[in-house]
Amino acid sequence: MNATAHAAVRAVNDDAFKEIAPGRIALWWFLASEIMVFGGFITCYVLFRYAHGGWEDAARHVNWRLGALNTLVLLTSSLTMILAHYSVKAGDRQGVKTFLGLTIALGLTFLIIKGVEYHAEFAEGFTPLSGLFWSFYFLMTGLHGLHLLAGIVINTSLLVMALRGTIWARGDRVELGGLYWHFVDVVWIFLFPLLYLT
Amino acid sequence: METLLESAATRAHYIAIWRWLVFFVFAALAITLLPLPKIVSLALVFGIALIKAAMVMRDYMHLKSEKLIIHAIALIPILLFIGLMLTLIPDIALHR
Structure with a gap:
């Protein structure tokens, strides 16, 4: 590559990364790798379910009411998290503590509800070895729960x-x-x- | 620092997004209770999930104000994920 082309490439790169904090770029790279992790599992789940069929009977045993409640809990925690971030920008010291505390509490609520679900499913005899649906169910919700736990640890350190x-x-x-x-x-x-x- | 007016508007925007997200949760639940053909029901439920994910990424993760390089970092694995699914369809989904 000649010197002019080299300078042009460097200018494009400088412009692309200008004003982006290195931590943010690194975190987006990390999230990109996480998309592949969950994307891989979701791909396998969708394709195997389509190929084998008959998973509806197993899926009927999951508690959609608790799942919906957990969805509302997590969406609300996203609101409190963005309000915590906004409080930092606005210089609202009490707001940061309040909203981070609420986010942690909602995260723990999600895990407790998930624990109640798992307990009921195990009591009914459904385990990760009960069939392909249950293997995927426990794998994906378990991995998601571990990620949420990591988020709670991060938010606790921020609090x-x-x-x-x-x-x-x-x-x-x-x-x-x-x-x-x-x-x-x-x-x-x-x-x-x-x-x-x- | 933002003015009090800007501050109130920003908070109101985040709360409005949350209200829409909650509305979409109930909309998805209502769709599953309607007597629709399975394929229509699935399309609507996953369409709603896509809208909700886009709203969170756009407004809460601030993708709407990010530079092109961040969009590219987020888009590449999504394209790979779609490619992975398309590549595996003949081997898994069509191999009965």
């Missing part, structure tokens, strides 16, 4: 920083934590109809 007053120097961390949290919400937006409504 501790907010309580100590050290978050103002690194307010971008709330934005990054929020991006991750919203991604986990987006995954559930697809898991809910896939596992509960079809």
